[in-house]
Amino acid sequence: MNKLVECIPNFSEGRRQEVIAEILSAIREVAGVKILDCSSDTSHNRSVITFLGGPEDVKRAAFQAAAKAKELINLTTHCGEHPRMGAVDVIPFVPVEGVSMEECVELALQLGRDIAEKLDIPVYLYEAAATRPERKNLANVRKGEFEGLRDTIHLEERKPDFGFARVHPSAGAVAVGVRSPLIAYNINLATSDLGIARKIAKSIRGSSGGYPSIKALGVMLEDRQTAQVSINVCDFREVSLPRVFETVRREAARYGVNVCGSEIVGLVPQEALIDTVEFYLQLENFQKEQILENRLQ
Amino acid sequence: MNKLVECIPNFSEGRRQEVIAEILSAIREVAGVKILDCSSDTSHNRSVITFLGGPEDVKRAAFQAAAKAKELINLTTHCGEHPRMGAVDVIPFVPVEGVSMEECVELALQLGRDIAEKLDIPVYLYEAAATRPERKNLANVRKGEFEGLRDTIHLEERKPDFGFARVHPSAGAVAVGVRSPLIAYNINLATSDLGIARKIAKSIRGSSGGYPSIKALGVMLEDRQTAQVSINVCDFREVSLPRVFETVRREAARYGVNVCGSEIVGLVPQEALIDTVEFYLQLENFQKEQILENRLQ
Numbered sequence: 001m002n003k004l005v006e007c008i009p010n011f012s013e014g015r016r017q018e019v020i021a022e023i024l025s026a027i028r029e030v031a032g033v034k035i036l037d038c039s040s041d042t043s044h045n046r047s048v049i050t051f052l053g054g055p056e057d058v059k060r061a062a063f064q065a066a067a068k069a070k071e072l073i074n075l076t077t078h079c080g081e082h083p084r085m086g087a088v089d090v091i092p093f094v095p096v097e098g099v100s101m102e103e104c105v106e107l108a109l110q111l112g113r114d115i116a117e118k119l120d121i122p123v124y125l126y127e128a129a130a131t132r133p134e135r136k137n138l139a140n141v142r143k144g145e146f147e148g149l150r151d152t153i154h155l156e157e158r159k160p161d162f163g164f165a166r167v168h169p170s171a172g173a174v175a176v177g178v179r180s181p182l183i184a185y186n187i188n189l190a191t192s193d194l195g196i197a198r199k200i201a202k203s204i205r206g207s208s209g210g211y212p213s214i215k216a217l218g219v220m221l222e223d224r225q226t227a228q229v230s231i232n233v234c235d236f237r238e239v240s241l242p243r244v245f246e247t248v249r250r251e252a253a254r255y256g257v258n259v260c261g262s263e264i265v266g267l268v269p270q271e272a273l274i275d276t277v278e279f280y281l282q283l284e285n286f287q288k289e290q291i292l293e294n295r296l297q
Numbered sequence: 298m299n300k301l302v303e304c305i306p307n308f309s310e311g312r313r314q315e316v317i318a319e320i321l322s323a324i325r326e327v328a329g330v331k332i333l334d335c336s337s338d339t340s341h342n343r344s345v346i347t348f349l350g351g352p353e354d355v356k357r358a359a360f361q362a363a364a365k366a367k368e369l370i371n372l373t374t375h376c377g378e379h380p381r382m383g384a385v386d387v388i389p390f391v392p393v394e395g396v397s398m399e400e401c402v403e404l405a406l407q408l409g410r411d412i413a414e415k416l417d418i419p420v421y422l423y424e425a426a427a428t429r430p431e432r433k434n435l436a437n438v439r440k441g442e443f444e445g446l447r448d449t450i451h452l453e454e455r456k457p458d459f460g461f462a463r464v465h466p467s468a469g470a471v472a473v474g475v476r477s478p479l480i481a482y483n484i485n486l487a488t489s490d491l492g493i494a495r496k497i498a499k500s501i502r503g504s505s506g507g508y509p510s511i512k513a514l515g516v517m518l519e520d521r522q523t524a525q526v527s528i529n530v531c532d533f534r535e536v537s538l539p540r541v542f543e544t545v546r547r548e549a550a551r552y553g554v555n556v557c558g559s560e561i562v563g564l565v566p567q568e569a570l571i572d573t574v575e576f577y578l579q580l581e582n583f584q585k586e587q588i589l590e591n592r593l594q
């Protein structure tokens with residue numbers, strides 16, 4: 001079986017297209033890695049690149065990209081709306097296929113060590129790779145941003161996981177982490193009552209007592225006069241799409257409202273779709289090798 | 298998008314492994330074609346090979362396999378339980394991805410012409426490629442088998458679609474056709490009452506007034522003391538897996554019986570799984586390019 005890891009590094013450059021192009025080239029140089037997406041935001045002055053490949057290739061590509069970002073991006077002159085502490089700001093790995101979270105954590109450790117030793121940039125491990133509970137949350141790691149970290153990195157609680165306790169003068173520091181694949185999933189209600197969508201969102205999200213790996217908001221689709229429960233499924237292995245859907249459907253019924261549709265925004269791992277089929281068809285003994293297209297790889 | 302066609306030729310040889318190996322080699326020689334399965338049955342004295350690839354490659358591989366079968370299999374000395382009329386007996390094409398039934402019919406016509414002209418074997422077109430309504434059904438095409446066809450091929454109603462009206466002395470004749478992907482799908486009932494499974498099978502299958510593209514039987518899983526509705530979904534684009542499942546579930550409820558599980562046997566096209574997810578999650582605007590793994594191809 002193929003091992004597949006996704007990597008979604010964020011870079012503190014969303015305006016100079018030539019810089020972004022050079023970073024993309026550095027990634028592309030690693031054969032076996034495929035770039036799925038690159039989106040830049042000028043007001044954030046930030047770019048997010050998504051690429052996929054085998055664990056070793058992905059690690060190598062992430063390192064090359066970090067090296068290129070160090071060379072071309074200077075944090076002392078960077079400004080933008082989005083919080084940031086490094087030229088390459090965060091590097092999350094996501095296990096996609098045939099790879100465990102633990103293997104990705106090992107990958108994050110190796111990359112972190114490499115970046116610290118070879119690029120002289122301090123590295124913090126976050127989310128599933130975190131070495132301290134408070135570092136699971138990226139916001140805590142990046143507190144104070146580049147400028148604030150420069151002054152506090154000598155404190156014990158801000159000590160990096162790899163590298164010396166000083167930020168790189170121009171490239172700052174970087175957070176390397178591991179997280180589950182996130183699925184952006186929206187459920188539309190057959191009502192224009194935003195209040196109902198908000199109540200349902202509250203009932204399912206972890207922050208108000210619902211599923212810990214679910215984030216949710218009630219929003220209004222003005223053009224369709226449709227209230228929507230907008231959801232981030234942060235770990236579909238913990239809470240599957242059908243469970244989210246059925247929970248929302250039942251909560252909506254409590255207000256006499258039907259679900260009129262749903263939408264997956266962006267990418268979704270095949271496994272999440274297989275889970276859904278298994279759930280509803282009460283499927284036994286299904287193997288993903290039974291999918292015709294998978295035989296071609 | 299990749300164009301993918303599946304081909305499942307049946308050969309009148311299920312005993313001499315060296316013959317089957319040579320046919321497999323002939324297929325393998327065509328780069329771009331991937332062999333998914335080969336199963337031989339000694340009592341049938343017949344082998345079924347499944348391979349996949351782009352339309353042109355698949356056609357070429359099917360021709361090479363037919364040529365090799367002509368060279369190595371002699372129908373005058375062949376015997377086995379399964380009806381047969383040719384060394385290569387039937388060659389069905391199945392559109393899997395990015396290819397229409399019509400394109401596959403065109404492919405069948407080209408292959409048929411090649412086999413008749415270059416191998417001197419008469420060719421009948423069947424199922425979706427049939428040129429006469431009675432030839433849609435393979436059983437009509439193969440009536441009388443090799444020996445019977447030899448004596449009747451001169452009759453107008455048995456005239457082949459390509460080639461002269463005489464069977465090849467040792468290689469017989471071949472049926473080339475096009476059909477939709479078939480999904481073998483079984484639904485288990487929470488009862489040991491075989492009669493209920495039989496009644497449900499009768500209610501859904503085309504031959505007794507149900508869905509035209511569904512074949513179904515009631516069978517007993519002795520080891521589990523479970524009655525099962527064993528189903529062939531012959532065209533999942535006509536009747537989807539969720540519609541089959543929901544129909545069976547509703548019919549079972551009429552007898553106070555629940556569905557306790559279901560099973561897909563063998564291969565299933567990704568599209569059939571996407572259909573299922575779309576049905577149950579009421580999914581809007583889903584594209585198969587949103588599946589992470591599909592981005593790699």
